[in-house]
Amino acid sequence: MxxxxxxxxxxxxxxxxxxxxxxxxxxxxxxxEKYYYKGAAYSPVMEIQGSGKPIDTGKSSIVLSVATTYDQRSTGKERIRVWTREEVVRNYYDANATTLNYVRVRFGSPDNITLLVDETQILPKESVGxxxxxxxxxxxxxxxxxxxxxxxxxxxxxxxKAQITHKITDNNKEASITFSNGLLSGPKSELPGSISYKDGDKYYNGILNTQTGVTTKNATASGLGTYFGYKYILGSGQTGKLTAAADALYDMKDADEYGHGLVYSVKTGKASLTHTIGGS
Known part of the structure; x- marks a missing residue:
């Protein structure tokens, strides 16, 4: 024994x-680290999975903000914050409940900039099941x-189960982080519908009072913070473009007119923001 x-x-x-x-x-x-704010973006697109009919709802289904830091020589790091909009999606489809299936955050370059993603500088790290x-x-x-x-x-x-996964292309020019299995569903990742997508950073790690514009610090972060380290080659006076993007899948629970349970999924469009960096 x-x-x-x-x-x-x-x-x-x-x-x-x-x-x-x-x-x-x-x-x-x-x-x-000192990050330079590059902007915020959202996707208004929602689509019932399998329908093949994306709809521009005019409402934000996924939100992101982007900031970057780089030494103007060869290395940098992209900070991408992402927020879900379960409340907005649930209200649009008049569903009883929603849960977050996954959020996928992407980083790369649409330009001919020589870019290599630094795998050791991707955060958060992968979960190990x-x-x-x-x-x-x-x-x-x-x-x-x-x-x-x-x-x-x-x-x-x-x-x-593996709830945070990384994917890097063979040429190391693009990478993604996927949060799955309901790891951060609900308040931990949600930006309330009353908060503008432009104010996500004010709400991150705090509660924004929309009347006064004052943010009260909160110990629990509201949003997903991700980091992508990168190496690049740009000559003096040259500029290159970097793109950050995010999309999500929500699982919906509802009932038909007879009270029978309905379960379906809604995927968002891709919230995307492209910005430039320069060489020295």
Missing amino acids: KKIKKIKKITLSLLSMTIIFGFTNVSSTQAA WRDIPALDWLFSTNVWLNAAYQTSKALSGSM
């Missing part, structure tokens, strides 16, 4: 390491009691 308890402790310790290293938050170093450890699988499979403890420990990690 003592051996089984010891194995349980080792296995659960490994799970704890997975959680700690898998869900790394944006570090405090970003707060010290349960990864089978072959040596432990083999060891515990030979003993029914030890295997039971191991499988139980794996079951306890069932909620540890």
Whole structure:
């Protein structure tokens, strides 16, 4: 029994390491960097998934703001903040409830600028779900009691699905971060319909009073903060374009006239903003 308890402790310790290293938050170093605001954008497009009929609603279904910092020589970092609009989408479709399926944030260059995304400078880091450890699988499979403890420990990690994923193109010129599995649904990612898309940054990490324009600091950030480090080549006097974009998928719950439950998904258009950087 003592051996089984010891194995349980080792296995659960490994799970704890997975959680700690898998869900790394944006570090405090970003707060010290000076970012230059480039603007805000939104998408008014909504489309019931599978309908093939996007609608320009005139209302914002996803919002982003963009700021960047670069040394005018070779390196920089793009800060993209994104907010969901569950309230706006829910009201437009007169649905009973919405949940966030995913938000995807993209960064790259539509220009002929020589751009390379720095994978080590993409934040937040990817989530790491349960990864089978072959040596432990083999060891515990030979003993029914030890295997039971191991499988139980794996079951306890069932909620540890990959919820933040990165994707980088083969040529390292474009990258994306996807938040999924309801990781940040609701208040954590929502910009209320009463707040203009232009005021997202005032609302980030605070509550904006639209009457006075004063923001009260809040310990919980309202919005998704992402960072993309990049390397570029621009000659003296040259400029290049960078593009930030975001889109989302909302799951809707409703009922028909007979009270039968209806479940469908609404995808947004792409909120996109392009800006320039210069060489020295």
